[in-house]
Amino acid sequence: MQNALNRRTFWNRDFLLFWLGSMQSELATAVAGVAFSFLVLEQTGKASSMGITLALSLLPSIFAPLMGAWIDRLPLKPPLILGNLLRAGLMGVVAYMAFTDQFSLGVVYLISLINGLVDMFYTPASQSVFPTLVPPEELQRASGYMGMASQGMQLVGLVGGGFLVGVLGSGFAIAWNAVALLVMSLLLLFVALPVRAPRTEKTHLLQDTRAALQLVKQSAPLRFLMLLTFVAAGVFAPLELMVPKIMLAAGQGSRGYGLFFGTMMGAMLLGSALVATGVLKASPRAMMFWGLLGMVLAFVLLSFSSVLPMVYASAGVLGLGIAVAQTAATVLEAQSIPEDFRGRVFSLYAAVAALSMPVVLLLVSAVIDHVPVSVVALACAAGMLLLAVMQKSWLGLR
Structure with missing residues (x-):
């Protein structure tokens, strides 16, 4: 169980920081997605390479239930901060390859796999945090605002991403994504989250998953x-x-x-x-x-x-x-x-x-x-x- 925070208002500081941070990182990630696809296609000339990249990023989802059991044992904030830092580092490596013309398909495949592993614990951790940021009676309204942030920024990123990549190049767009993820990590430091009480019952991950x-x-x-x-x-x-x-x-x-x-x-x-x-x-x-x-x-x-x-x-x-x-x-x-x-x-x-x-x-x-x-x-x-x-x-x- 967690020691819940008493959220009395909808637009409290913690929800506002989380919402703004999510919005700017969603925009940068959408633009970087366009850039990443063009980078792989331009360097390899094969659409199949992009398909393999996508498949590798999804592969770790098979083990997601065990990761979820691990997440429920941890404090809420560290997985979110660590996840953003790791993803920023991975995008930084891809941006470096794009800027220096040192593209390696093998490295891209490895980064896609690692990024999938990071998403495997970051996404459920983020979903676990969101309901704790607003009063219970405001959940529906808050969900609408989170949807606006996600869908609005994805729309802007997809529409404007191609133009931005064409003008500034894939490296710039991917580097921007790395910076946005670092900003999200910084904002999370100032978000107050409930503290999880120590577990009194010792169980292993498979038992937690079965529960x-x-x-x-x-x-x-x-x-x-x-x-x-x-x-x-x-x-x-x-x-x-x-x-x-x-x-x-x-x-x-x-x-x-x-x-x-x-x-x-x-x-x-x-x-x-x-x-x-x-x-x-x-x-x-x-x-x-x-x-x-x-x-x-x-x-x-x-x-x-x-x-x-x-x-x-x-x-x-x-x-x-x-x-x-x-x-x-x-x-x-x-x-x-x-x-x-x-x-x-x-x-x-x-x-x-x-x-x-x-x-x-x-x-x-x-x-x-x-x-x-x-x-x-x-x-x-x-x-x-x-x-x-x-x-x-x-x-x-x-």
Whole structure:
């Protein structure tokens, strides 16, 4: 258990520092992601090299549950500061290679693997911290603001990243990311977090992981959120295959691809803003249900793949649905997971998502060239509709 801090106001110093730090690091990371992709592609001339890099960064997620058990034993702040420092160092090495023309694909592969290991403990630690920064009654609003920071900066980074990399080069963008991560580490020094009480019961990591699985099994909200994580990761993976095929058939190419995902990200930002400002007010379970139905509608619209206005409309509806459902999921997690289990449960979710996406991508890749895009889109709509029905049955709307 933790000694909780008495958060009396929403915009307290700790949440503000965490929010601002997350926002600036999200922007720099989004720009660096564009730069990193171009750097690898320019140096190797092979898209497969980028695929291997991505796969190596995801590989450590297999061991995420054990890492989550370790996180729940540690003070909250050190993993966050150490994670940012390590990632800054890794990005510094890549920036140095870019500036000095000493590119090494082997080093990039190694850095991707190490970065995946760092993310394996940094992400659940960050998710564990967020609910402690605001009063419990402000969780939904705070989740909206965190979504705005993440989605807004990703949108700006993706749209402006290509221009910035073209003007200043990949090395500058990646070095900026390293500096932003160092700034986040510095800000975290001034964020007050609850102190974990010493553990009286001695258990090993596997026992702690089994305890987290038992908690998920006994809690209807957590069981549903685990299922949502698996199905949603699998349902959204085909988008990466469907959208390029639609845009190539329509003669829009990469421009249409960028416009689709830019529209989706913009709608996600709008949805988070509506929640954060209180325009959208409902119980987390009701918001989850309507968000899932919004995603059903989006995939139905996407099935009309030959009608471009409907395709772009699907991107907007999809973004709104994702933002609303994602905010609701964050609040349900904070309400349902005891503080001393958060690292383990969030790590379980990360492992499930990491397993679902590549499996579904492989399955869809085998059929995407042999069936119409509309069939795949309607299958995704059916999957999301099934989730909405199950959510209403398991959790209700209140």
